Amino acid sequence: MHRLAGIRLATPVCRTYATAAGTGSGSRPSRLGRKPTLSLEHFLQRGRALALYRTIVRGARQITDETTRRETLRFAREEFERHRGVTDLSHIRYLISTGKTEWENTERYIGGM
Numbered sequence: 001m002h003r004l005a006g007i008r009l010a011t012p013v014c015r016t017y018a019t020a021a022g023t024g025s026g027s028r029p030s031r032l033g034r035k036p037t038l039s040l041e042h043f044l045q046r047g048r049a050l051a052l053y054r055t056i057v058r059g060a061r062q063i064t065d066e067t068t069r070r071e072t073l074r075f076a077r078e079e080f081e082r083h084r085g086v087t088d089l090s091h092i093r094y095l096i097s098t099g100k101t102e103w104e105n106t107e108r109y110i111g112g113m
Contacts, residue, residue, distance in 0.1 A: 045092045052099050053080055059103065062110050072106070 038046065056076045063069040083095055 041089055042087075042092075045089065045096065048096050049080070049092070052096055052103070056099075056103055059107055059110070062107075 053076065057073065060069050060072050060076075063072060079099070086092055086095065
C-alpha cells in the first residue's frame with residue numbers, strides 16, 4: 001500500500017508522461033479510445049492542412065459572384081473530404097503543396113476580376 005497525504009491507496013499511483021517510451025508511434029489508442037494518437041509529423045501536417053483550408057475559406061470571401069463562391073467552397077471541401085483518409089506523410093505533403101499552388105493561382109485569377 002502507498003501512503004499519499006495520509007490516505008492509504010490499495011494500488012500504486014502510476015503516471016504516464018508524453019516522454020514515456022512508445023509514444024508517438026501512432027499505434028496506441030487515444031485516451032478517448034476512438035482514434036490512434038497522431039505522430040508529431042502527422043500533427044504538424046494536420047495543422048498545415050487546416051491552415052490551408054482556412055485560407056481558402058477566407059479567400060473565397062473575395063469572390064463577388066455568389067454562385068462561383070459557393071462552387072469554390074464546395075469544391076475545396078469535397079477535395080479535403082476525398083483525401084481525409086490519407087496517412088502517408090509524403091502524399092499528405094504533396095497534397096498540401098498542390099493545394100497551395102492551386103489556391104495561389106485561383107487568387108491571382110480572383111484578383112484580376
